[in-house]
Amino acid sequence: MSQKKLFISYSRRDTEYVSTLVEALRKQGFEVWFDKNIRTGTDWDSTIEEELKKADAIVLVLSKTSVESDNVKDEMSFGIGMDKPVIPIKIEECDVPMRLARKQFVDFTTMGHEEGFERLVNDLHIGLKEAETAVPKGTFKPPKQKKANPIKNYIMGGVGAVVLILILVMVLGGEDAEADTTSNAEWQTAINSNTVNSYLNYIYQKGPLDPKYKSAQDSIDVLMEYEGMVIYGDLNSRYFVKNLYTDMNGDLVYEQDDEQIPKKGDIITALTPSQIYNYETMEPMEGLLLEPGVKAKVISVREDDQGNVLAILNFPDN
Structure with missing residues (x-):
């Protein structure tokens, strides 16, 4: 059957x-x-x-x-x-x-x-008019739900937050403990939002030495689930701005750099509504646009015969 x-x-x-x-x-x-x-x-x-x-x-x-x-x-x-x-x-x-x-x-x-x-x-x-079947226990195990930051509830309590922070500072070593608590809270904020912007903001604030830096990059990649091609710009104009570029180590570095043509791994933002094309046929993908402000990750870049810079991208749902 x-x-x-x-x-x-x-x-x-x-x-x-x-x-x-x-x-x-x-x-x-x-x-x-x-x-x-x-x-x-x-x-x-x-x-x-x-x-x-x-x-x-x-x-x-x-x-x-x-x-x-x-x-x-x-x-x-x-x-x-x-x-x-x-x-x-x-x-x-x-x-x-x-x-x-x-x-x-x-x-x-x-x-x-x-x-x-x-x-x-x-x-x-x-x-489907079929005979019912036994489902073995443990067949479906959903992803673990993200736990709420336990510190948050104390913060809502006002005085309780002050007491908790003081205890953490004394037990875990003063300023280092306070910095770790802040970092964890900021990471929790990023994963609760679960958007490209929330993870990018975390990267901007923390930089490549932060222990969650790679996790933030991976989370961005998961959200960039679609693929297509756009016209990045031509000899006279740019339709995107670079928000992050990859350095020699492959790390994302925050710097708006509009002069250099993007390369693999760079994150760019649409400045105007940008048509998405099938990069094999060069035909427009009907109804698909990158709206202004939407960020995308560069897979590869090339130029066509008319001097247009074409970028193949991964991008999230608008």
């Missing part, structure tokens, strides 16, 4: 969680597709539509950001309109869309992620 095909509809903020979910579903014998499978240069809308048509069922991941996503709403409506089984799962507290209010969903927030996953698998088998 051929594998049943699942389409996962989700918000990109939940990519880490969904990637783990996809892996667990594949271990249960499902063929799973989600938009990280889209090859660079393919037409986004047509690929999504094609995969929705091929899917036997749709798993809709409900979170605070996905219920606000127009793309997720479109995918949900398309699936319901094609009369395919749509299985919603709620992975955090959020407002369930009106079209799903009367539809039973698997609430991972109350059932727990392991029991919720077992229920999801069984609901999929029921929706």
Whole structure:
């Protein structure tokens, strides 16, 4: 019997969680597709539509950001309109869309992620008219949730914060302990925001000697999940500004340097709405623009016959 095909509809903020979910579903014998499978240069809308048509069922991941996503709403409506089984799962507290209010969903927030996953698998088998199967314990282990900074609660207490800092200074060695506490709080702020800008700000403040420096770079890379080409500039104009460049050691260094052509690893920011192209066909990728202020990471650079500087980039969701 051929594998049943699942389409996962989700918000990109939940990519880490969904990637783990996809892996667990594949271990249960499902063929799973989600938009990280889209090859660079393919037409986004047509690929999504094609995969929705091929899917036997749709798993809709409900979170605070996905219920606000127009793309997720479109995918949900398309699936319901094609009369395919749509299985919603709620992975955090959020407002369930009106079209799903009367539809039973698997609430991972109350059932727990392991029991919720077992229920999801069984609901999929029921929706696909297949026999239910036992799900081994521990098949689905979601990514660990980032813990809130324990110092923060004391800070909210006012006087308690002063006492805690004094204790840390005395026990851990005065100024060094205070510096470590500040650094940890700033890193916690960066990961709580989980944006390119929050990690870049951390790099700006701390520099390459900070122990979290490499982690900040890695986190930026995870968020830069898309790939395409832009016109960086021509002989007379620049459409981007360089925010970070890589030095001889491969480290990111903060310096706005607009004169030098960027190289691999540099981080640049769009100054104007910039069309994204398929770097193989040179055709515009319909509906895809880098908006002003959005940062991207350079993969490679070349010049065309007209003197345009072309940069292949990784970039985040606008």
